[in-house]
Amino acid sequence: MAFSDAVRAGFRKDLEGLKEAGIFKVERFIHSAQAADIEVEFPAGSPPRKAINMCANNYLGLSSHPEVVKAAHAGLDSRGYGMSSVRFICGTQDIHKELEGRMTAFLGTEDTILFPSCMDANAGVFEALLNESDVMISDRLVHASIIDGIRLCKAEHDTFKHANMEHLESKLELHKDKRLKVVITDGVFSMDGDTAPLGELVALCERRGAMVFVDDSHSTGFIGKTGRGTHEKYGVVGKIDIITTTFGKALGGASGGCVSGRREIVEMCRQRARPYLFSNTIAPVVVAGVLRVLDILAGSTERRDKLEKNAAYWRKGLTEAGFVLKEGDTPIVPVMLFNAKLSQDFSRDLFEHGIYAIGFFFPVVPKGAARIRTQISAGHETRHLDKALEAFIKVGKKHGILGKTKEEIVARYGA
């Protein structure tokens, strides 16, 4: 037997190590559809409890929207359940092409290619475009899937300090002799909720002859006046060479992603990107749902407007209550607790009050920067936010952190 007792013992030891380090992840089972109000079984085996969800990427509240569900049903009836093929053999339907066209129009790009997920888009895109003569220069806080994509690519890579354009410029100077240069950033950074300074970044890259890559997973659908994304917010629509984004967050939240940008880049992905070539694309039922999501967004900006209002209301409430927040103007609102254990205790106590929000700590965020990351949704009503705020205040009082500065919290709990 290949999986010998010794091999098993080895893995068990590794798992114990994760537990001892306090970084062992456990799932919480949700017994309802994804929404502001959910029913959660936690810990496993306990009866499900009602909770307000404050940590979903369901920014536009469309994950269980009746019209999206209805469209998905219709798609299931008309295009079936599965494709049983990758795209280039017999796995492309008319609706896949339609969704690619709709995303191109929505993002203001030249062309779009669907991927099974945005993780796959990020994992496949660099390798499809670049070789040893090129360089990829990424912001230090980009998403893990981009790091994987960079690792799979033979081009050289380098990093620049988070959102620091001076440092980026010094890197562009250092690598000025490379054939192709690609500057890589998230549009909205998922852990901090801040945005990349795309106006300056695009100008710098134009000056220095570098292409721009933006992962807009936490922006598409709601950042910018009509929700096109971070490029709309900074007035650089049409100037981003490569955008990747997901259908797994604001745009219905099911699954799937895409690369959208310059026509030739998209075509290179169709010829070369391995996750596109060797994995089934988005299921027809999901494609039908996303198409309906895009109809909803085309009809009105009501949902992203409500999200913006909700996020501002939530930020103001937390600030007035005396919490330390990460500055920003996105629906990602990190409540800083600095200490890893405190973030876990805080999350547990919130759940006791019917609020579901997760604590994050090293290595997901830097050491001494543990936090509860709250994420606001257009599916939240004022009553949800008020109830959540009440719970945050109760738990904040219990731990004695209201009105305290970073230094005071660190002095009491450690970093």
Place this chain on the structure above:
Amino acid sequence: MATTDEIRDIVLKYVKDEYLEDEDQEVGYETPLISGGIVDSFSMVSLKRFVENKYKVQIPEDKATPEAFDTVTRIAALVQAFLEKKA
């Protein structure tokens, strides 16, 4: 040939310029860089490239481990070892 002390100072300066986000963060010769969360293992590549270019040495991937790069002192020792090999 550069002395280990000289290498240490040059590497320390590079680490400060390249990785520190705020001025008053303190880093010394023995501060754990990677295990201490100051340099993430993914961004370590620019540090490796810097010492390789500066001292004209090639550090193979299997020697450029996060452990070998965890403090300025260790990096300096590693560079010194390769310089001696070259000499």
